[in-house]
Amino acid sequence: MTIKIDAHIQALPATIPFVAPERTERESGNQFVARLGANENNLGCSPNAIEAMARIASQSVGQYADPENFSLRRALCQHLGIEMNNVVIGSGIDGLLGLIVRIFSSPKDTILTSAGAYPTFNYHVAAYDRTLLTVPYRDDHEDLDALAQEAQKTRPAIVYVSNPDNPMGTWWPAKDIENFINKIPEDTLIILDEAYGETAPEGTLPAIDCTRANLLRVRTFSKAYGIAGLRCGYAIGNSALILPFEKIRNHFGINIMAQAASEAALKDQEWLMQTLETNAQARDRLSAIAIENGLKPIKSATNFVTIDCGQDGAYAMQVLKGLMERRIFVRKPMAPVLDRCIRVSTGKDEEINQFSTALAAVLKDLQ
Incomplete structure (x- = not known):
C-alpha cells in the first residue's frame, strides 16, 4: 500500500x-x-552573545527553551518601544514568511512580489498552493509604484517588499515606503522585509506604528548581529496580526541558545x-x-x-x-x-x- x-x-x-x-x-x-x-556577517557576533552561548552550553542546554520567548520579546519591546503583543519570534525571517503565507492567505489566493526578489518567499507561496504574481524591478529597485498599482487592481491577499532589497542592495527612503503602504488596499497584508535595516542609512526605516491593521515588518539577528546559524528573527505588527501566530507556530522552535544569544546581541549596541x-x-x-x-x-x-x-x-x-x-x-x-x-x-x-x-x-x- x-x-x-x-x-x-x-x-x-x-x-x-x-x-x-x-x-x-x-x-x-x-x-x-x-x-x-x-x-x-563574517565579522562575527558580539562577545556578549558568545558568552551567553557558552553559559547556556555549560549550564542549560539540556533544558527546553521558554516557549513564549519572554525575555527576548521583552528586550525587543524595550529596544523598539512596542508592547509584548506586538512582536512574535520565529526561526529567522524564512520561518516567519512560511507562517505568514499560511496564516494570511488561502489556497489559490494571489500573492504579489517583485520578479527576482527574495526566492525563499516564493518557495513558501508555492508550497502552500498560492498563486504568485510579480512585477519587474525598475532601475534596479523594487518598483513601489508598480506594486501598488497591481495591488489596487488585483487586490492580492499579500504583497511582499523588502527595504533594503535583496538581491540588488538598493533601498527607498522611509517616506517612499510610507507612501507605498498608504496606497495598498486595506484587505491586503503588507510584508515589509527589513532584514538589512540595521545596515541601511538613517531615514530608511519608517517609524514603527503598530496601529496599522495590514502591516507586518520582519527583521532578523542573522545579518548585522551576526548569528545566522542560530536562526532567530521576529515580526512586528498590530496585536490582531500577531495573535494568530500563537495558534500554529512551533512553540519550541527557537532554541534556548538562540534566545539567549539574540538578547545579548541586542543589548550590545x-x-x-x-x-x-x-x-x-x-x-x-x-x-x-x-x-x-x-x-x-x-x-x-x-x-x-x-x-x-x-x-x-x-x-x-x-x-x-x-x-x-x-x-x-x-x-x-x-x-x-x-x-x-x-x-x-x-x-x-x-x-x-x-x-x-x-x-x-x-x-x-x-x-
Whole structure:
C-alpha cells in the first residue's frame, strides 16, 4: 500500500531556494577560501552573545527553551518601544514568511512580489498552493509604484517588499515606503522585509506604528548581529496580526541558545555600531574593486555589493563560475535584467583580497 502524499506537494520539485556552499564543496572536493555569497556577517557576533552561548552550553542546554520567548520579546519591546503583543519570534525571517503565507492567505489566493526578489518567499507561496504574481524591478529597485498599482487592481491577499532589497542592495527612503503602504488596499497584508535595516542609512526605516491593521515588518539577528546559524528573527505588527501566530507556530522552535544569544546581541549596541562601520568599509572596498576591474557596483545599503558585469546574464554566469572555480563563493540574481550582475557579501580583509585577485584573473580569462 502506498502512503498518501498531498497531491499539491507531490507535484512540487524537491528543491531548495539556494544551493549551499557546503554542497558545492562536497561536489567539487575543494573548500572555498572566501565565503562571500550568503550575506552572512563574517565579522562575527558580539562577545556578549558568545558568552551567553557558552553559559547556556555549560549550564542549560539540556533544558527546553521558554516557549513564549519572554525575555527576548521583552528586550525587543524595550529596544523598539512596542508592547509584548506586538512582536512574535520565529526561526529567522524564512520561518516567519512560511507562517505568514499560511496564516494570511488561502489556497489559490494571489500573492504579489517583485520578479527576482527574495526566492525563499516564493518557495513558501508555492508550497502552500498560492498563486504568485510579480512585477519587474525598475532601475534596479523594487518598483513601489508598480506594486501598488497591481495591488489596487488585483487586490492580492499579500504583497511582499523588502527595504533594503535583496538581491540588488538598493533601498527607498522611509517616506517612499510610507507612501507605498498608504496606497495598498486595506484587505491586503503588507510584508515589509527589513532584514538589512540595521545596515541601511538613517531615514530608511519608517517609524514603527503598530496601529496599522495590514502591516507586518520582519527583521532578523542573522545579518548585522551576526548569528545566522542560530536562526532567530521576529515580526512586528498590530496585536490582531500577531495573535494568530500563537495558534500554529512551533512553540519550541527557537532554541534556548538562540534566545539567549539574540538578547545579548541586542543589548550590545556598541558592538553593533562597530560592526556596521566595518561593514561599510568593506562595502566601499568591494565597490572600488569592481570599478578597478571595469565593472559597475550598484550602491548598496546592505552587507553585500551587487556588481553589474556590463553584459548579459550568460556573461555574468561565466564570471560567477570562474570565481567559484577559484574557490570564491558568490551568488548572483537570476531574474532577467538583474541577472547581468553578481552579488558579493562583505567579509574579512583576507577574503576580500582573495576575491580581488580572483576577479581580475577571471575577467582576463574572459577577454
